[in-house]
Amino acid sequence: MTDLAARLSAGFAAAFDGSPDGVVRAPGRVNIIGEHTDYNDGFVLPCAIPVETRIAWRARPDTTVRVVAIEFANEQDEFDVAQPIEHAPDGGWRDYVRAMIATLVKEGRTLRGADLAIVGDIPRGAGLSSSASLEVAVGHAMLAVLGETPDATKIAVQAQTAENDFVGMKCGVMDQLASAASVADAALLIDCRSLDTRAIPIPAGTAIVIIHSGVVRGLVEGHYNRRRAECEEAARILGVPKLRDATLDMIAAAGLTGDVLARARHVVTEDDRVIAAAEALASDDLRTMGRLMADSHASMRDDFQVTVPKVDELAATAHDLIATLCDGQGGARMTGGGFGGAVVALMPESGVEAVTAGIRERYRTPAGEAPEIMVARAVAGAGNVD
Template identity: 55%
Template structure:
């Protein structure tokens, strides 16, 4: 298995004794392009990554006992009842259980241990991975089945309604419905999915800026409110229904801030559709140009990049050259920068980053090369 799996089993044995009956994994994700478009009913194109959350479960006893091995903390509550907030990581677990109960699922009592390899606040969707893994293992334990998109939407509701981050559906769908070796083009309104095979000679590089962000405490919800206000002013259900031409014609009806927010969303919706075509045809020149444009728009129009991610993206783009590109990925205000490049550029890009970039703490950045992985499923 893996070191993560061994740590999970050892932690389960220490917390509860014996072995679990079920183990489920759910991956994190890196979003290649299409940022803050999901809650605007738009388009996004993530890939699932090898960093993941694993959850072990054994039925029995009364209520649900939970051990969060990465925090050395635990929780216990009635798994058959609507939930109350417990704070921190507990709310992600309790929120999922709450949604399962509301959906009429008889969540069995038992012991549940959680371990992950995704650092919180790094822009790789540790929260969605946790939610999807918990939902999947409890559904399996209850003998119930949901298709991946339905499972993802349940997990999304847990984060929106229970945790309080008014996220879109991108992260949860990416964790639940991706396919190994493919990027996933998501139509976040219709929920149509298109698996796009990644070219064999293309590498996905993720570099951590070292700027950790928190979406609940940050400005994520404010950005959503600003987008919704722009859509109301324009008289449309969501910014998905506005293209860049329409926006230019209507600019006098929007205040400056609303116009900028809408311009980013409209632009990234277009860029994501174009990027899907470019990636499918192996056109890394076009793909890289779109990624660079998206990073500029995230900063100029949406206000979610920070100086460290701007420096890192510029450094990576220079090292990659025209045949690929880099951009900040995730909810913003820090986190990671993703780069897409030919395999033969990986060593040079890594060397360029390590030679120049330092995190706010003065450390060399964490760099990983990811292979697009499968969505959530059982282990063993």
């Protein structure tokens, strides 16, 4: 993270002169299993990963917020927290910053002005939650200006509200809660109804490998919100608050058909897979974990229909290599909301070199290049940087 720290320090000084009062960080996340279950009040099993957003902050004596985004050619934004916060004329990253601050204000916080410099190394469009990381980091920074440390669950819910109501992306709470509350060296089993979390230790010697398909996602412009609406329609027909409350027997008895049937079947079976996966991971049973990951990917491909051919190809390639080179100890699946992005794989550390070499040999992105591959570990959630 030395490069992030150096770029952040230089970027802050160039934009605002002087030094910040403090620095906060919020990691990205990879979801090991449990896709499109969070907004159905179900279960998910993500972990935070070492790529992150950092914000250097300095309190101001007024109510003006000035922001510089170092990753976006030092683009800037400025607005007043004492006035109604509207969408930025140019949208983009500015709206995520404004969304989080507007949500804090709407919930009754009296905020102070601040100078904020933002830097990050989360690949955008890879399904690793760069937007949630930014929202959580902004919340930490604005509350740090007030001398406060946020409650992890509360800041995650506020970040979700920001994305739902201001940005217009009807996501669940998984990404934000994983960024805010994850535990080092563990996956985080999240009950998305109660928001209870339980750390599931990742067995020593197990590698988390993230492979970018090269297909960049765009969920707001894509079909994510439509999938959510289809899930809500299925729950309405079944007479349950959310699909978390449904069963396969209920689905069969209700006579659901077409897309609504398929969406409901994915969510119900995916919830079951998450619980089974948490048990398998806690028992160091990578063989069962691999089977569950393969079943999850097939369900997202066939029932939820959020994969794309290149992602299917990459997941199959990774899974086959793990089966051959790691004796089936592990597996692979698409991770994130879909329509592109990355594949996540679990495998013994001893197999990483051979498996990743095989992926680079066998898979090419749409641009004809070898894929970007990250070998990650599970890190702690958001907080201050010393």
